[in-house]
Amino acid sequence: MLFRIKLISDEVENFLREYLIEDDATFLDLNRVILTSCGYPDDQITSFYLCDEEWERKKQVTREDMSLDRGASYEEDIYVMETTRLNELIEEEDQKLEYVFDPFAERVFYLDVVEIVPAQHIGEPQVVRSIGKAPTQIEDLSAIDMPPKGAGVGVDEGLDDDFYGSESYNSDEFDPEGFEVSEDGR
Incomplete structure (x- = not known):
């Protein structure tokens, strides 16, 4: 069987x-054909999310197993692209997925299984339709407003000038007896 999967972006119009990909291909195979068709390098920790009809994320398929303790039991199954076949998680047409292509900014493509084609074999995944230019994979982090190096980020240099009303402090009003500790600790 083959899956016909449509991919779109909410960032770029007309993209x-x-x-077409075999149902027994892995999510890593799908990952590679997406990256290649968009002109992206294969150097990010991308991931897929299987979604319900409302696009709510349900299951994640990660590029790598990021769990710290591989022997621990988890409430949720961990799916890894290299070992998870598409037909293990995709069972019907209209299955919705998100593909996180920019993990730093959580930017995604939206995928939809538009058709399941029975009894065909194509070998390698194929791009059967390509319209428009893909968005830039990683946002330019230098475009974000950052303070110059050495600038005290969020630090008020004059903070201790009048810290909690210290200008009104009068040492003659201080009663040290109120701060004495008795022998029995009370």
């Missing part, structure tokens, strides 16, 4: 990719 679309459509793929």
Whole structure:
């Protein structure tokens, strides 16, 4: 069987990719054809999310197993792209997925299984439709307003000038007897 999967972006108008991929291909195979068709390098920790009809994330398929203790039991199953086949998680047409292509800014593509084609074999995944230019994979972090190096970020240099009303402090009003500790600790 083949899956016909449509990919779109909410960032770029008139951008679309459509793929044919065998149902027993891995999510890593799908990851690679997406990266190649968009002209992205394969150097990010991308991930897929299977979503419900409302686009709510349900299951994650990660590039790498990021769990610290591989022997621990988890409430949720961990799916890794290299070992998870598409047909293990995709069971019907209209299955919705998100593909996180920019993990730093959580930017995603939206995928939809538009057709399941029975009894065909194509070998390698194919791009069957390509419209428009993909958005930049990683946002330019230098475009974000950052203070110059050495600037005290969020630090008020004059903070201790009048810290909690210290100008009105009068040492003659201080009663040290109120701060004495008795022998029995009370």
